[in-house]
Amino acid sequence: MTKFISLSSGSNGNCYYIGNEQVSLLIDVGIGGRTINRRLAGHDLSAAQVDMVLVTHEHMDHIRFLGGFTQKYKKAVFVTGELHKVLDRHFATAGRLDGYVRETTPGVQTECMGVKFTPFSVPHDARDTVGYYIDFFGETFTFVTDVGKVTDDVVKYCSISNRLIVESNYDPGMLVTGPYTPELKKRIAEEHGHLSNEQTADLLRRSWHSGLKSVFLCHLSANNNTPAIAFDSARAALNSVGGEEVTLCALPRREASPLFIFD
Ligand SMILES: [Zn+2]
Numbered sequence: 001m002t003k004f005i006s007l008s009s010g011s012n013g014n015c016y017y018i019g020n021e022q023v024s025l026l027i028d029v030g031i032g033g034r035t036i037n038r039r040l041a042g043h044d045l046s047a048a049q050v051d052m053v054l055v056t057h058e059h060m061d062h063i064r065f066l067g068g069f070t071q072k073y074k075k076a077v078f079v080t081g082e083l084h085k086v087l088d089r090h091f092a093t094a095g096r097l098d099g100y101v102r103e104t105t106p107g108v109q110t111e112c113m114g115v116k117f118t119p120f121s122v123p124h125d126a127r128d129t130v131g132y133y134i135d136f137f138g139e140t141f142t143f144v145t146d147v148g149k150v151t152d153d154v155v156k157y158c159s160i161s162n163r164l165i166v167e168s169n170y171d172p173g174m175l176v177t178g179p180y181t182p183e184l185k186k187r188i189a190e191e192h193g194h195l196s197n198e199q200t201a202d203l204l205r206r207s208w209h210s211g212l213k214s215v216f217l218c219h220l221s222a223n224n225n226t227p228a229i230a231f232d233s234a235r236a237a238l239n240s241v242g243g244e245e246v247t248l249c250a251l252p253r254r255e256a257s258p259l260f261i262f263d
């Protein structure tokens with residue numbers, strides 16, 4: 001039995017939990033340990049039980065509390081060699097991860113406590129952003145957020161996963177007419193920014209396979225998207241390729257999602 005919870009999702013802070021009775025991991029620590037604990041406690045889980053942290057990139061909404069969390073809970077932190085260099089100098093993490101970092105290489109599988117995971121590079125405006133393909137004791141996940149465009153690698157890993165946690169950041173029409181400055185709009189929409197609902201729909205159509213069971217839409221913009229628009233776009237894409245049975249959920253930004261259990 002595998003459990004998945006989104007503890008927070010979006011520019012306000014990202015943190016995701018995958019675990020079973022024996023082993024568990026977090027992806028990114030963009031919210032505080034106390035909040036993580038409170039949200040896990042609702043499901044009789046705790047931060048102290050977490051075994052490892054996988055990190056995607058150095059933007060604050062993904063690592064703001066990684067240093068404090070590591071100091072307090074002393075968990076292994078998996079980052080690419082390039083990201084390790086950045087975090088060693090980053091004010092949120094410098095000196096606070098020493099002794100806990102385990103370096104990974106994009107495209108190369110790492111195994112820890114029976115969990116197999118492969119980071120893969122994605123285009124984003126950070127030093128070395130990765131998505132993750134995770135084989136969690138036979139339940140396979142692709143986690144991909146903060147990515148400017150759908151790459152062959154993204155499609156490849158999504159095409160072999162049972163569960164997708166994929167960014168669906170913005171509605172292009174809302175971005176254009178929304179409140180952001182022209183510079184910020186350009187940053188979001190360009191190839192090193194974020195995935196639009198349409199790009200995510202394209203990804204779902206391209207990577208659909210009969211083993212796909214659930215899709216969780218993450219990192220929704222508060223200003224340039226709504227859960228309903230993102231959901232409808234992804235639902236239409238899945239339905240157009242035969243994925244009517246796939247469970248679909250737009251993850252909430254500022255609170256935990258329900259607990260999802262996969263048998
Ligand atoms: Zn982000």
Ligand SMILES: [Zn+2]
Nearest residue numbers: 059124126146
């Ligand atoms: Zn980012």
